[in-house]
Amino acid sequence: MKQTEANLAAGGTANIISTSMTSRHRRSLRDVWKEYKRAKYIMLLLLPAIIWYSLFYYAPFYGVQIAFKDYNLMDGIAKSPWVGLDQFKHMFTASNDFGRIIRNTIIISFYHIVFGFPAPIVLALLFNELRLQKFKRITQSIMYLPHFLSWVVLAGLLTTILSPSEGIVNFIIKALGFKEIYFMGNPDYFRFTLVVSAMWKEVGWGTIIYLAALAGVNPHLYEAAVMDGANRWKQTLHITLPQILPVISIMFILRIGSLLDAGFDQILNMYNPAVYSVSDILDTYVYRAGILQLQYSFTTAVGLFKNVIAFAMVLLANYLIKKSGQEGLF
Structure with a gap:
């Protein structure tokens, strides 16, 4: 009986700690979001850089698969056969x-x-x-x-x-x-x-x-x-x-x-x-x-x-x- 009560107490403590950590995490996210909102016009200055990197650095990752295909210009990337x-x-x-x-x-x-x-x-x-x-x-x-x-x-x-x-x-x-x-x-x-x-x-x-x-x-x-x-x-x-x-x-x-x-x-x-x-x-x-x-x-x-x-x-x-x-x- 005492062992069961101890387990329940430990479980309750763990749940309290987990809930506390979750609430702190949520508060942290809210604080970060507030900071972003306060500096929203400054953050907009990042937009051109984000668009640039997205278009010219991350979007081309799709074409890396050409290295593993027998690429044909007429068939395109998707229809070209794989060659490993x-x-x-x-x-x-x-x-x-x-x-x-x-x-x-x-x-x-x-x-x-x-x-x-x-x-x-x-x-x-x-x-x-x-x-x-x-x-x-x-x-x-x-x-x-x-x-x-x-x-x-x-x-x-x-x-x-x-x-x-x-x-x-x-x-x-x-x-x-x-x-x-x-x-x-x-x-x-x-x-x-x-x-x-x-x-x-x-x-x-x-x-x-x-x-x-x-x-x-x-x-x-x-x-x-x-x-x-x-x-x-x-x-x-x-x-x-x-x-x-x-x-x-x-x-x-x-x-x-x-x-x-x-x-x-x-x-x-x-x-x-x-x-x-x-x-x-x-x-x-x-x-x-x-x-x-x-x-x-x-x-x-x-x-x-x-x-x-x-x-x-x-x-x-x-x-x-x-x-x-x-x-x-x-």
């Missing part, structure tokens, strides 16, 4: 160029990470040391400018500047007594040209987020370091870099996630048949096979493969960053 993983098998077996394309993509992207990722950090640190504010603003504006030019324009400029017969770069090289270099047509120099030109275009723009992080560093830390006799180099090493390290970690995770994005716009406008062997990447291959040769199912499979690898790389980078003691994305 045949497109992925074709990607690794029947496509003789796929291994070379993967290798080119990883090598070029690796160069971008090794040389291009630290560049805006270093430039932001240099900007942070400038004391003449007018000179600092002018320099920053000059460094930002190439970001706003398309690769169509920049590719034309680079072709002219790096021309072996009329380009100013080769004019200087020949003036120094060396032989001219075919930067845009020599496979030995083309990857170098890609990386340097990408850094020139984006390094200024990439400093914005790091300069914002530097602006949030407590100035009292520098005052204390000066009192302890630390010079500018030691202040940068022991105060500035540790303070912006969380931002660097987040940016590094995002950059690793785009490991297989080696710069479609840049390469498409700069490469030519003479350098296909070292510059043909996944995105340019998908463009030629999908748009020009109408192999929609195969190129969708290649794109899906690329995105799955990118997602896995984000998870791996986030795990390693958190294991090292830094903040991750999640």
Whole structure:
């Protein structure tokens, strides 16, 4: 009898706790809804972004199934027959160029990470040391400018500047007594040209987020370091870099996630048949096979493969960053 009463009491207590938690949850939802209603006009500002992402990022998910079908333009997605993983098998077996394309993509992207990722950090640190504010603003504006030019324009400029017969770069090289270099047509120099030109275009723009992080560093830390006799180099090493390290970690995770994005716009406008062997990447291959040769199912499979690898790389980078003691994305 006592055991039954105890069970009933325990059950009653559990019901009370459950009811209390439910009521708190409901109150929480009501409070959130009230907050949304109070800020309804501000929330409306999110509407264009929600529509944009819904139309161009989530709605296209429907077309991913093309990777598992033998897609026919006349039959449409729904009526095209399923072929399972045949497109992925074709990607690794029947496509003789796929291994070379993967290798080119990883090598070029690796160069971008090794040389291009630290560049805006270093430039932001240099900007942070400038004391003449007018000179600092002018320099920053000059460094930002190439970001706003398309690769169509920049590719034309680079072709002219790096021309072996009329380009100013080769004019200087020949003036120094060396032989001219075919930067845009020599496979030995083309990857170098890609990386340097990408850094020139984006390094200024990439400093914005790091300069914002530097602006949030407590100035009292520098005052204390000066009192302890630390010079500018030691202040940068022991105060500035540790303070912006969380931002660097987040940016590094995002950059690793785009490991297989080696710069479609840049390469498409700069490469030519003479350098296909070292510059043909996944995105340019998908463009030629999908748009020009109408192999929609195969190129969708290649794109899906690329995105799955990118997602896995984000998870791996986030795990390693958190294991090292830094903040991750999640």
